[in-house]
Amino acid sequence: MRLFLNYYKTVTLINCCFCLCVATIMLNVIWFPILFCTLGIAVSMFVYNFFFKDQYYFYYNMGYTKKKLALITFGINLIPGIVLLLLVLILS
Amino acid sequence: MHKLSVTELTKAFGTNPVLDYAAIECKTGEIVSIFGRNGTGKSTLLKILFGTLKADRIRLSINDKPFVVEEVIPQQKIAYLPQVSFLPKSIKVRDVVPLYYTSEIKQDNILYDPVIAKIANTKVGSLSMGQLRYFELLLIGNLSHPFLMLDEPFSMIEPLYRDKIREFLFDLKFTKGIILTDHYYDDVFSVADRNLLLKNGRLIAINNKEDLTDHGYLSGNTFL
Numbered sequence: 001m002r003l004f005l006n007y008y009k010t011v012t013l014i015n016c017c018f019c020l021c022v023a024t025i026m027l028n029v030i031w032f033p034i035l036f037c038t039l040g041i042a043v044s045m046f047v048y049n050f051f052f053k054d055q056y057y058f059y060y061n062m063g064y065t066k067k068k069l070a071l072i073t074f075g076i077n078l079i080p081g082i083v084l085l086l087l088v089l090i091l092s
Numbered sequence: 093m094h095k096l097s098v099t100e101l102t103k104a105f106g107t108n109p110v111l112d113y114a115a116i117e118c119k120t121g122e123i124v125s126i127f128g129r130n131g132t133g134k135s136t137l138l139k140i141l142f143g144t145l146k147a148d149r150i151r152l153s154i155n156d157k158p159f160v161v162e163e164v165i166p167q168q169k170i171a172y173l174p175q176v177s178f179l180p181k182s183i184k185v186r187d188v189v190p191l192y193y194t195s196e197i198k199q200d201n202i203l204y205d206p207v208i209a210k211i212a213n214t215k216v217g218s219l220s221m222g223q224l225r226y227f228e229l230l231l232i233g234n235l236s237h238p239f240l241m242l243d244e245p246f247s248m249i250e251p252l253y254r255d256k257i258r259e260f261l262f263d264l265k266f267t268k269g270i271i272l273t274d275h276y277y278d279d280v281f282s283v284a285d286r287n288l289l290l291k292n293g294r295l296i297a298i299n300n301k302e303d304l305t306d307h308g309y310l311s312g313n314t315f316l
Contacts, residue, residue, distance in 0.1 A: 002190065002191050003191045003192065006183075006191055024268050029254065032159045052180075054174065054176045054177065054178050055178055055179070055180055056178075057172065057174050057178035058178045058179060058180065060142070060144065060165050060172065061168075061172060061178075061192075061232050061235065061237075062168070062192060062235075063165060063166055063167070064165075065165050065166060068166070
């Protein structure tokens with residue numbers, strides 16, 4: 001799990017930057033939680049693949065395929081994504 | 093004792109066939125080497141066996157039972173050292189090891205290695221080529237995967253570390269089956285039990301340097 005968290009930290013940082021940019025451009029904070037657990041994951045994985053492609057072997061050797069990394073990331077992001085979305089909806 | 097067997101391995105890039113019904117076998121206690129000129133498909137072959145590249149056709153079996161290539165990574169059957177460095181550059185050596193090994197004994201095996209102990213506080217990105225390659229090899233070589241594939245472990249490495257890598261492979265082969273590719277044929281001949289040459293998509297058995305010359309891998313002047 002420590003190994004996965006190492007991947008998750010990088011991907012989530014990229015994801016947050018992407019979501020923040022879109023929310024700022026759209027002038028609506030609701031885009032942040034929506035993208036955080038959907039398109040943001042795909043975008044952050046694409047960026048990771050572009051800049052750190054070779055580092056996937058670090059995870060492959062421990063049994064993590066790209067698909068497994070994406071699914072766990074999606075699973076983890078879903079909970080804070082939904083909580084944030086509900087918070088934004090309640091506050092607005 | 094584990095046995096990996098591959099037959100009917102075929103791969104083409106567009107109209108260019110790279111592997112043409114190639115076959116290879118590797119058992120625990122054995123180091124099998126693959127020579128081949130650049131672009132003949134050595135790395136392609138390793139990537140296909142590891143499951144990161146799709147073959148046009150392949151028949152893989154492990155311990156005489158058919159095995160799906162896509163399951164090699166999830167079931168951790170083969171550890172793979174790619175040609176390129178795969179470690180995150182911003183992490184210190186001593187912090188990388190616990191990401192792979194939870195057992196303190198296993199961590200100590202690596203961190204108390206005389207070479208690694210000296211570089212434990214160094215960031216991966218600051219290691220020399222030899223230090224990095226040796227560390228990567230130690231990291232994946234100590235995993236419990238029954239097979240290990242190494243893509244050019246000796247290339248561009250200073251002699252001191254080439255010796256260290258050879259020693260490590262000698263010790264490791266008693267518990268694993270190892271397939272490696274490299275152009276440093278002296279180093280390869282000194283560790284390998286069987287040698288193969290990848291030529292025209294097929295793997296040919298090689299016994300000595302003269303065979304490499306006869307098959308056009310080495311020029312006739314190489315021994316002068």
